[in-house]
Amino acid sequence: MLLYNVALEHSAIVQYLYHIFLINNAEITEEIEKIARQEMRHMKWFAQKVVQLGGEVELKRVEEAIKVGGPDWASMIEKDVDAEQLAIDTYTEQLEVVKDDSVKKLLERVINDETQHRHEFSELLEQVKGMELSEEERKEADEKTAVLINKLLQEEYRIILDYLKNFFHSKNCEYRDIMLDLAIESMVHMGELGEKLGEMGATPDLSMPEIKGSRGVEEHILYEEASGREYTDISKEISDPSLKRLLEWINSQEEYHRQRLLEFMRRMRKLTVGDLKKRD
Numbered sequence: 678m679l680l681y682n683v684a685l686e687h688s689a690i691v692q693y694l695y696h697i698f699l700i701n702n703a704e705i706t707e708e709i710e711k712i713a714r715q716e717m718r719h720m721k722w723f724a725q726k727v728v729q730l731g732g733e734v735e736l737k738r739v740e741e742a743i744k745v746g747g748p749d750w751a752s753m754i755e756k757d758v759d760a761e762q763l764a765i766d767t768y769t770e771q772l773e774v775v776k777d778d779s780v781k782k783l784l785e786r787v788i789n790d791e792t793q794h795r796h797e798f799s800e801l802l803e804q805v806k807g808m809e810l811s812e813e814e815r816k817e818a819d820e821k822t823a824v825l826i827n828k829l830l831q832e833e834y835r836i837i838l839d840y841l842k843n844f845f846h847s848k849n850c851e852y853r854d855i856m857l858d859l860a861i862e863s864m865v866h867m868g869e870l871g872e873k874l875g876e877m878g879a880t881p882d883l884s885m886p887e888i889k890g891s892r893g894v895e896e897h898i899l900y901e902e903a904s905g906r907e908y909t910d911i912s913k914e915i916s917d918p919s920l921k922r923l924l925e926w927i928n929s930q931e932e933y934h935r936q937r938l939l940e941f942m943r944r945m946r947k948l949t950v951g952d953l954k955k956r957d
Contacts, residue, residue, distance in 0.1 A: 682723040688738045688739045688740070692742075692756065693713040697868070698871035698872055702750075708797065722783060728846065737885075768788045772784050823877060829870055831884075839888065852941060
């Protein structure tokens, strides 16, 4: 049941991200982003409860629950109201069968949040009516650039899920902290790339990426190295100065990710060698 809740929160986050990227109004998207961040906390709380109960976290989605709506903004926000109602109904039904007191308290807290979110989305729905761009204001996306940026966005999405899985299951406190930090920064990268695609008039690719088995530190280092090369290569093919600056900024953060992982790996190797010497 809790794994289903993790997947349902994941689905809501993806739906809200679509709307953040596609609605070209800062006031509206700021409100949606605030709610999406709260859904991330819900996903984290449900996942941590799974681990506490001895289970293994699966970062899946409920694909049929992702309803983007559109192309008009009002249709998008209507789908968000529906998503909150679905969560309220689901968690309320679970409350009737759950016996564990800590799980019941968690469900009650999340239901209260979702009820507030439904109210906030209902207010947004009234605001967006009549606020859309005219056909003259809509941009025609450069297809080649959109494909390249979507490729980077998909990679960021995939590594977020990978880092989060390591965060939930690692027993090393320092490694958990690093994994959460890198996941959060990768979420920022994904958000920036998605917003650029929206500004270009393109649709972000938020399809579920293929998640590989849990990686070790060395594999994460190799991934960050490969990611840096990919950002460098794609940056050379981009002519837009602001987009090129964004890719260079993300690339510099990816380089720091690699450095943090390298430093952690070196410390762990020293500790292992030191422990073996003590045993000898």
